[in-house]
């Protein structure tokens with residue numbers, strides 16, 4: 533017997549024990565109701581082959597959603613998480629990864645304007661430890677106003693830390709469009725290396741991608757961290773990737789490869805898939821899909837509509853990250869691969885955790901425990917950032933100390949983000965979470981009773 537009728541979000545959400553909604557191949561009609569995005573208990577949604585239509589609700593708030601099948605319906609909108617291509621095919625109006633349909637700019641804008649309640653999700657990028665040589669840097673980073681020979685020098689200077697104007701190193705996409713459309717330099721001409729393919733792990737879109745293709749495409753420096761530089765690389769067909777050029781990592785190619793493959797095997801919907809990697813004596817690159825939606829950092833600190841990032845959304849982000857971290861730790865503990873660099877800029881607003889994983893070559897138990905503890909500490913700092921709305925400096929040490937001093941000495945609710953206070957979020961609940969966060973900081977032994985008051989006044 534085929535089921536017919538329409539979907540009612542209120543009753544679906546009210547059925548708390550309903551986790552698997554299995555309605556494939558029926559004759560259900562009407563829109564997929566927007567309210568279904570609030571049915572947080574759902575883990576599996578099967579709606580393929582019905583007569584549904586309309587805009588996809590925002591399912592990104594359903595952190596436990598692991599299966600999502602909407603094949604052959606006429607839905608429109610952006611896919612909430614990177615589900616397999618098979619599960620969303622047959623919907624010409626859907627866009628976003630893993631489909632090759634890019635979402636129109638208007639949709640992207642929607643994310644950039646931080647429609648938090650609807651759009652907050654979390655993806656974590658899980659990745660690497662890194663270290664590379666500085667050769668061929670010009671292929672990625674070219675300044676627009678100088679002759680090409682000079683550009684090479686600029687890049688080399690920037691990468692080696694000689695460039696004093698570090699913050700000015702960011703170049704806009706438009707600069708690149710006009711000036712970096714084709715670098716005359718290639719890895720082949722510089723080093724005599726032969727053409728070589730990247731190891732493509734996930735994306736059918738970039739199959740056959742060559743190292744040279746990456747080097748030649750227009751690139752924009754997104755940022756430089758302690759493990760190397762990240763570039764936005766734009767191809768002629770519009771495919772946009774984020775490429776991390778890892779520096780100074782004395783790890784053998786075999787080990788690098790096996791780490792990347794191991795990370796690739798552990799799939800979690802909130803951890804951004806590695807698209808590809810490349811490893812040679814001179815270079816180690818890791819490739820992701822470019823995420824246009826901004827980071828949790830931007831959401832918290834550079835968002836004009838910050839008011840909309842309310843307590844409920846922050847809690848949901850915190851819970852999603854915790855769940856994801858626990859999953860990844862469990863899967864990767866034996867391999868000694870923690871994230872290693874968990875911070876708000878590595879979490880994008882659809883909640884993808886950006887990769888990052890420093891593998892200790894010292895696999896002793898103590899050492900391994902301590903590297904995983906760094907993630908727990910990072911998570912504690914993230915909680916403090918969500919609760920206080922303050923920017924993290926000095927790896928979170930100062931923020932943890934400041935919050936600790938407020939909690940222990942002269943308690944004031946002003947420790948919390950004033951937006952949360954204004955919204956009427958429960959002080960008691962926020963305090964509970966604050967205490968959890970402080971426990972993580974204590975674990976790293978950064979808060980001590982006998983502590984000198986050091987630089988925590990930045991938060992006063």
Ligand SMILES: Nc1ncnc2c1ncn2[C@@H]1O[C@H](COP(=O)(O)OP(=O)(O)OP(=O)(O)O)[C@@H](O)[C@H]1O
Nearest residue numbers: 754755757758759760762774820821822823827877
């Ligand atoms: N796939 C991506 N798409 C879009 N932006 C990204 C992507 N990955 C990272 N970013 C953004 O680019 C900037 C630089 O990222 P990167 O990961 O290099 O920083 P980092 O973690 O400080 O580096 P490091 O690990 O070397 O210390 C950050 O602002 C981050 O939010």
